Amino acid sequence: MAEPRPRARVDPAAAVGVYVLVLVVLQIFLLTVALDGFHGYDPGLAWAAAGVSVLLAASVAVVERLLRR
Amino acid sequence: MTAGGPPPGVGEAGGTGGAVPVWRRDFPYRADREDEVTRREFVRFLMLGSGAFAVGTVAVAALTSARGEPDGGEVAVVDEADLRPGEPFLFRYPTADDPAILLRTPAGELAAYSQKCTHLGCVVYLSEAGDELVCPCHEGGFSAATGEVLFGPPERPLPRITLEVRGGTVWATGVEHG
Numbered sequence: 001m002a003e004p005r006p007r008a009r010v011d012p013a014a015a016v017g018v019y020v021l022v023l024v025v026l027q028i029f030l031l032t033v034a035l036d037g038f039h040g041y042d043p044g045l046a047w048a049a050a051g052v053s054v055l056l057a058a059s060v061a062v063v064e065r066l067l068r069r
Numbered sequence: 070m071t072a073g074g075p076p077p078g079v080g081e082a083g084g085t086g087g088a089v090p091v092w093r094r095d096f097p098y099r100a101d102r103e104d105e106v107t108r109r110e111f112v113r114f115l116m117l118g119s120g121a122f123a124v125g126t127v128a129v130a131a132l133t134s135a136r137g138e139p140d141g142g143e144v145a146v147v148d149e150a151d152l153r154p155g156e157p158f159l160f161r162y163p164t165a166d167d168p169a170i171l172l173r174t175p176a177g178e179l180a181a182y183s184q185k186c187t188h189l190g191c192v193v194y195l196s197e198a199g200d201e202l203v204c205p206c207h208e209g210g211f212s213a214a215t216g217e218v219l220f221g222p223p224e225r226p227l228p229r230i231t232l233e234v235r236g237g238t239v240w241a242t243g244v245e246h247g
Contacts, residue, residue: 013108020115027122032189034129039190040225041138041246046130050123057123064116067109 016067023056030056138244139163146171146181146232146239157195159184162230162241168192169230171239174214175200179239181230182216188223202227216247 030053037046106114141163152158158171168184172195182202184192191206201219202211209221216227226247233240 011108013112017108017112017115020112020119024115024119024122027119027126031122031126031129034126034133035189036187036224038129038133039185040187040228041133042225043130043134046126046133050127050130053123053126057119060116060119064112067112 013067016063020060020063023060027053027056138246139167141167141241141244144241146241149179149234149237149239152179152239155199160241163244169241170195170202171230171232172199172213176214178214179232179234180214180216181232181241182211182227183230183244185227186223187218187225187227188221193227 030049033049034046034053037043037049144162146160146162147158152171152173154173160169160171161167162169162181162183169181170184170193171179171181174180182193186193186204186206186209188204188207188209191204193202193204193209193211195201195213196203196210200213202213202216204210204221204223207222209223210219211217211223211227212219216229218224218226229245229247230241231243231245233242
């Protein structure tokens, strides 16, 4: 019978890194949405994208702060 | 090769008074891995990037609010007699930076649209069949008759330029956003 494989250790910094990377990719999408609003003379769309992007940036900052503790 | 710390028997610079460890002076070679970025540093870089994207998006939103919508007024575009069937006429409206396209729809009516794709601003062109305005950047398509989106990533129709024919001349009189 094969020996049980040891459980892989997950580095919290690596996990948080992946999570944050996804958020940043989402922000790139939001930037294109804001540009869409710019080209379409639609400030409402652009500000909505900007608001969500700022929220994501704030959440990334919070996660990074938690990681430092 | 790694240089994670002083080799056994070699002390730090505390006793010598210098900022450079003794072992570094005795062994002044750098290893490739000394410049590697840790995961925590990587997350910090991502945080800076995230902030930059947020600032950029807010800047785009502010620019969108600040510039408003240009009013081109009434502009003579072309003599109707100079319009050839099946061939679009390109002009600028409402400003010199806004390409526009005037065409005759398959039903024979005059129509004009902004030539900027509502997805990311590439210039659309009239298809060979004359019934679609196609964006070559991301394969978006609009109806030549109405400006509505037919396919592809655009979400909004092309802005339509209102026209009037006065004494055989086609005039652009305004822009309607769908």
